[in-house]
Amino acid sequence: MHHVPAYILLFIALSLVQIFLLNNLVAGSFLCPLIYVAFIILMRLDTKPIVLLACSLAMGMLMDTTMGVAGINTIATLLIGFLRPTLIRLVSPHEDLREDGIPGPERMGVSLFWSYIVAMVLLHHTLFFTLEALSWGHLFRTLIRIAVSSCATLLLVWLTERLFTAKISARA
Amino acid sequence: MRRLVEFIRSIYVVVLFVLLEIAALSYYARSTAYTEARLLSRTNSVVGGLNGLVTDMSNFFRLGRENRALTTRIAALEEELARYREADEAGRLKVELRTMGESKYRMTEAAVVSNTVGRAHNYITLNRGGADGITNGMGVITPDGSIAGYIVDYTEHYAVAVSILNPVFRGSGTPEGSAYQGAIRWDGRNPHFVTLEGLSKYAEPQVGQKILSTGFESYFPAGLTIGTVESATLDEVGTTYTVRVRLSADLSAMNNLIIIENLDHQEIHELQQSEVIKNLETL
Numbered sequence: 167m168h169h170v171p172a173y174i175l176l177f178i179a180l181s182l183v184q185i186f187l188l189n190n191l192v193a194g195s196f197l198c199p200l201i202y203v204a205f206i207i208l209m210r211l212d213t214k215p216i217v218l219l220a221c222s223l224a225m226g227m228l229m230d231t232t233m234g235v236a237g238i239n240t241i242a243t244l245l246i247g248f249l250r251p252t253l254i255r256l257v258s259p260h261e262d263l264r265e266d267g268i269p270g271p272e273r274m275g276v277s278l279f280w281s282y283i284v285a286m287v288l289l290h291h292t293l294f295f296t297l298e299a300l301s302w303g304h305l306f307r308t309l310i311r312i313a314v315s316s317c318a319t320l321l322l323v324w325l326t327e328r329l330f331t332a333k334i335s336a337r338a
Numbered sequence: 339m340r341r342l343v344e345f346i347r348s349i350y351v352v353v354l355f356v357l358l359e360i361a362a363l364s365y366y367a368r369s370t371a372y373t374e375a376r377l378l379s380r381t382n383s384v385v386g387g388l389n390g391l392v393t394d395m396s397n398f399f400r401l402g403r404e405n406r407a408l409t410t411r412i413a414a415l416e417e418e419l420a421r422y423r424e425a426d427e428a429g430r431l432k433v434e435l436r437t438m439g440e441s442k443y444r445m446t447e448a449a450v451v452s453n454t455v456g457r458a459h460n461y462i463t464l465n466r467g468g469a470d471g472i473t474n475g476m477g478v479i480t481p482d483g484s485i486a487g488y489i490v491d492y493t494e495h496y497a498v499a500v501s502i503l504n505p506v507f508r509g510s511g512t513p514e515g516s517a518y519q520g521a522i523r524w525d526g527r528n529p530h531f532v533t534l535e536g537l538s539k540y541a542e543p544q545v546g547q548k549i550l551s552t553g554f555e556s557y558f559p560a561g562l563t564i565g566t567v568e569s570a571t572l573d574e575v576g577t578t579y580t581v582r583v584r585l586s587a588d589l590s591a592m593n594n595l596i597i598i599e600n601l602d603h604q605e606i607h608e609l610q611q612s613e614v615i616k617n618l619e620t621l
Contacts, residue, residue: 237366
């Protein structure tokens with residue numbers, strides 16, 4: 167349970183950055199990074215599915231109310247929270263890799279870690295932007311939005327992971 | 339036995355997930371653009387203060403440009419004022435001036451707390467609310483007199499406006515110097531363009547011609563700038579034009595806006611909703 171305070175801090179930090187910085191970002195209509203998914207991505211590898219689901223629900227609802235979109239964040243975040251254990255099993259077949267600790271390149275290997283975060287972010291963003299557009303008429307535009315925003319989110323998730331694990335190991 | 343427990347454990351997470359997703363999906367399906375505006379204005383009492391701080395900082399760096407725009411606007415107004423004074427002295431426009439003096443529009447300036455242009459539904463949050471006399475249906479314009487949106491919800495100190503960059507925005511426009519009008523709609527693509535639909539073929543819009551507000555919706559006075567004609571295409575049957583309009587307001591760079599209250603809005607609205615009109619519709 168000693169890592170709970172660190173995760174509470176992560177939750178608060180990611181929410182603040184998302185609400186006050188990224189939601190106010192005006193950089194063309196394609197770029198809309200959603201860094202808050204990093205919270206679900208960086209939960210410890212042995213986290214129980216029910217805890218993942220509860221955290222996804224909390225984060226999704228907070229983002230829905232602050233962004234003023236009714237339910238889209240919750241729908242997308244619940245999905246990645248639910249599919250996370252399956253995804254991790256798919257990308258890292260070795261049992262020992264999934265024992266405990268924060269998902270990161272040191273533990274999983276750089277390529278495995280990247281395929282894991284790419285899968286999570288793409289899944290989330292695809293659902294989010296498709297639901298937001300809610301019409302196939304803008305399909306091409308939606309695809310560009312998914313691609314551009316996913317790239318930005320991926321970079322931010324990578325940065326968050328570096329900062330977060332550096333903080334943890336410095337404290338230990 | 340252990341397997342059974344494992345099975346139930348895995349199943350109950352799945353069941354919970356499905357239930358939560360159904361709840362979220364049905365909430366989303368039942369939501370309207372107005373639910374979203376409501377959500378935004380409610381959370382603003384908490385987020386608004388801090389958001390305002392961030393906006394203040396970014397505004398500081400835009401002060402120079404804003405100041406120049408305001409100065410040119412003041413100059414233009416001074417010029418207009420001088421012209422009226424002259425006319426008044428000459429005693430020619432006395433009657434017209436009296437009616438203009440009792441204008442049915444009242445203006446309030448407001449600062450932008452948050453504003454989006456990149457979403458499918460865009461809203462502008464302003465730092466004026468019920469305490470400042472703001473109510474639903476008031477128009478929001480930029481200081482240089484271009485249409486930006488209208489208020490749909492408010493709390494005591496904040497108000498949320500539907501941006502012109504929102505598919506639910508209802509407005510109409512008319513080419514300058516023409517009596518024909520069409521509906522203003524945003525197609526959700528480019529934050530610099532809207533379309534003017536259903537414009538009569540007799541209007542013959544020219545590229546570069548100004549598109550002005552009509553005043554029909556009672557959110558805005560007539561004659562405010564919406565934008566300029568970028569291109570116009572006649573439909574297949576050749577009866578109406580669809581005009582691509584370049585917005586004159588840069589929705590992505592707004593710090594201060596003006597809220598317009600039409601003192602007759604309530605009266606017009608009540609008249610339109612009156613029993614007599616309703617009875618006509620049921621006939």
